[in-house]
Amino acid sequence: MPKHHRHHRGPHGHGRKRARRGAVGRSILTLLAEKPMNGYELMAELDERSGGRWQPSSGSIYPALKRLEQRGFISAATSEDDDKPRYELTDEGRQRLEAFAADGETTPPWEGDVARHGEIRGAMAELMGPARQIGRFGSADQITAATTAIKDTTSKLYQILADGPGEE
Numbered sequence: 001m002p003k004h005h006r007h008h009r010g011p012h013g014h015g016r017k018r019a020r021r022g023a024v025g026r027s028i029l030t031l032l033a034e035k036p037m038n039g040y041e042l043m044a045e046l047d048e049r050s051g052g053r054w055q056p057s058s059g060s061i062y063p064a065l066k067r068l069e070q071r072g073f074i075s076a077a078t079s080e081d082d083d084k085p086r087y088e089l090t091d092e093g094r095q096r097l098e099a100f101a102a103d104g105e106t107t108p109p110w111e112g113d114v115a116r117h118g119e120i121r122g123a124m125a126e127l128m129g130p131a132r133q134i135g136r137f138g139s140a141d142q143i144t145a146a147t148t149a150i151k152d153t154t155s156k157l158y159q160i161l162a163d164g165p166g167e168e
Contacts, residue, residue: 023109024056024064025073029089029097030108032074036088039065050110068093127153 031037031045039061047055065087068074073093076085089097100106127150134146 024060025068026100026105027056027109028061028064028068028087029073029093029100032087032089032093033097036077036086038082038084038086040084042087046110049108054110 027046028042031042037045039058042065043056043058043061065074065076069076069087071092072090073096074087075090076087078085131146131150134142138146
């Protein structure tokens with residue numbers, strides 16, 4: 001598969017679910033319903049509200065802001081005091097939020113699947129630190145023990161997948 005198409009596929013070759021793909025936009029609309037913000041403030045607010053589990057990058061926030069503005073859901077204004085555009089919800093944006101609520105999407109995205117996916121990414125990052133240290137500076141016995149631990153963990157993860165969906 002061409003490299004530039006990989007991000008459109010899930011782990012089994014299927015496209016992403018709508019809720020995940022729309023999480024950034026829905027989060028922006030939800031936050032802007034409270035008060036106008038600039039892109040940096042939106043990123044900081046999402047980080048804070050998710051307890052650090054979801055930290056959208058500027059590479060996801062700013063394109064989403066542009067799309068939302070093009071669709072008429074938000075508008076941008078730059079003040080004399082600050083050269084960063086502050087975004088606010090339009091009437092169309094409020095209607096879009098109402099449509100999400102009517103579809104049963106009332107949980108803020110930073111409390112749903114996106115945050116849970118952030119938890120596993122954080123756990124992976126915690127694992128990689130000591131694994132790299134052992135790989136670089138560990139003795140032969142430490143490398144063998146670490147390799148065994150990682151293989152055991154991999155086996156347990158495959159068992160979780162084999163067991164199917166768990167209780168929520």
